[in-house]
Amino acid sequence: MDSGIKRPGVTSSEVARRAGVSQSAVSRTFTPGASIAPKTRAKVLAAAKELGYRPNAIARSLITNKSRIIAVVMAYLENLFYPDVLEELGRQLAAQNYRLLLFTGSMARDSDPVFDQIMQYRVDGIILASTSLSSELSEECAAAGIPVVLFNRTTERDAVSSVTTRNREGGRRIGEFLLAGGHRRFGYIAGLETSSTNRDRYAGFAEALAEGGHTDIAIGTGNYSRADAEAAAREMLALPDRPDALFVANDHMAVAVMDVARYEFGLSIPQDLSIVGYDDVGPARWTSYGITTMSQPLKRMVDATVDILMEQISSGEIEAEHRILSGELVVRTSARVPESGVVEIDGRRVFKPKG
Amino acid sequence: MDSGIKRPGVTSSEVARRAGVSQSAVSRTFTPGASIAPKTRAKVLAAAKELGYRPNAIARSLITNKSRIIAVVMAYLENLFYPDVLEELGRQLAAQNYRLLLFTGSMARDSDPVFDQIMQYRVDGIILASTSLSSELSEECAAAGIPVVLFNRTTERDAVSSVTTRNREGGRRIGEFLLAGGHRRFGYIAGLETSSTNRDRYAGFAEALAEGGHTDIAIGTGNYSRADAEAAAREMLALPDRPDALFVANDHMAVAVMDVARYEFGLSIPQDLSIVGYDDVGPARWTSYGITTMSQPLKRMVDATVDILMEQISSGEIEAEHRILSGELVVRTSARVPESGVVEIDGRRVFKPKG
DNA sequence: CTGAAAGCGCTTACAG
DNA sequence: CTGAAAGCGCTTACAG
Missing domain, CATH: 1.10.260.40 (lambda repressor-like DNA-binding domains)
Structure with missing residues (x-):
């Protein structure tokens, strides 16, 4: 041997x-x-x-014109949701015999140089999470025949596919839940104001509250960052008429907001203040937080993303496809629980009104 | 135009x-x-x-015999320490004009197929974090002239470089700290028993305690996983003579252990139980946890990793290099604070005995 | 400073 | 089923 x-x-x-x-x-x-x-x-x-x-995969790529590499652009990994996504993407791409070229961090924010790299390596597909894409760049990819999928974002661009959840419905559901819990003063800690997720979540939330007769929502901007969310929470909780119900646009920020409420303002959650988040990411499940939150079905979102990519790669046709999945409002301990509408499914408590 | x-x-x-x-x-x-x-x-x-x-970078690679791609193998991203590392690696590799090919998840545990991929893509270097490497594979890389650096792990293998912190000293420091805090019954929640970090941290901890006259340490095994750490904590805290001081081998597990102690056993931290972790990762700084922990200088560790790689790539010489950095015992609220030895440096409190 | 030519390590018609 | 040959898109001596 x-x-x-x-x-x-x-x-x-x-x-x-x-x-x-x-x-x-x-x-x-x-x-x-x-x-x-x-x-x-x-x-x-x-x-x-x-x-x-x-x-030699390099030599093979040169001649087959397929690199079997997918570029993943993920601006920040601080929010555990994205590492979770990355891990699942890695698993699924590997299963399809594709490699994952990762672009992260500050460089990912300014997309031009990153796209230069992506084009140079002749990747077979591009997944954009927590980043958007300028219209020229997305057209350029389409022209070059490279499929692009936005993950947890969406856009009007013709050639760009996307995978999202029903953010607007999610926002609505949260509004209904907080109304059903008998809250009276509402606040919203926003994510990045330019992001479609933030816009949609807020729109749904405001809609539901308006239907309940509440049009006055205190708004702070957290930009999906801990530090900004903390600052926004400090300001909002110092208000003379502070909210007794807060929708924080994702769990990553909700954790920070809970710490501010508890340790800087001495508030009890949910007695003094109800907090609802979004994503159902790891820390939301930790006992210290127990965040009531709209889940995003991560695995199915990744399934859909890889599916779109594989389909477009094999067909050679790039036609934008938008997959929209549904999450659930998982009920834990960070918000007052309404008298009715909460049911138990597969061992977890979920808010399903008029059910 | x-x-x-x-x-x-x-x-x-x-x-x-x-x-x-x-x-x-x-x-x-x-x-x-x-x-x-x-x-x-x-x-x-x-x-x-x-x-x-x-x-076309592919064609260029073929002829220059340099892909400008670095493979990063990271078994699990659940512990936020690793996403943080990944982000910094991405930044630094991009600055050096290298791309990052990521291998994660279950597939990363069984190294053989991953290495096949790595070799096929003729990567210029390999970084292994939270994974080790069999001796045959490391020799194979060396024979092929591909530099390999272990991140936060070390090994006896000749051809494999490593970047670590003084885990043994860290363990000692933690032992000294808990002794100085006047604790009497000690416990250790271990990481993966096969990992060098775990061995070294425990060895230092046991040494320090022995010098203080304590040779009896309760031991549980958390395998660097939340679920296992929770189980280990449950068992240990149910002991008739349960510890009043716990060293948990990393912060990722320490967070889980704190939740178990507080919410399942009703213990006050640090009054009833002091907990010290390792890494100084994000959640350790969150107010709910405020973990007293040995920091690992992530940025400098990444600096060293990239430095070793670049040096070996440009010189073509693969000579194993082992960089060992130092962390600090950052004092927060999860453990009783000794009367003396805690000093303030750059706005954070640090334990520096006999200083 | 420039161009013609060889060659990197493969895949894939093509002819047998 | 097999081999000789062309060619993928580049870099890089080489000669001028």
């Missing part, structure tokens, strides 16, 4: 020489579905093993 | 034709340092812009 140590440059030609076959035969051995005699194949495989040969 | 839309296959030859120069000239225009006349360069650049040309 040889050790299988690979010297820097083992090529298919070397394997061919060793196996006494042509270089084409070596290539066919490593191409699923190529026509090759079992005997030849065995010889090649043996030689390959001896030399520690592995096909 | 042209729109710059890129058709699928703009190549250097097409740009050359358009600019009225040779294909070599186009290549030189996009190769930093190549000898090209400013005038020629300008013509090429103009033509490239008109056609929306970008050099």
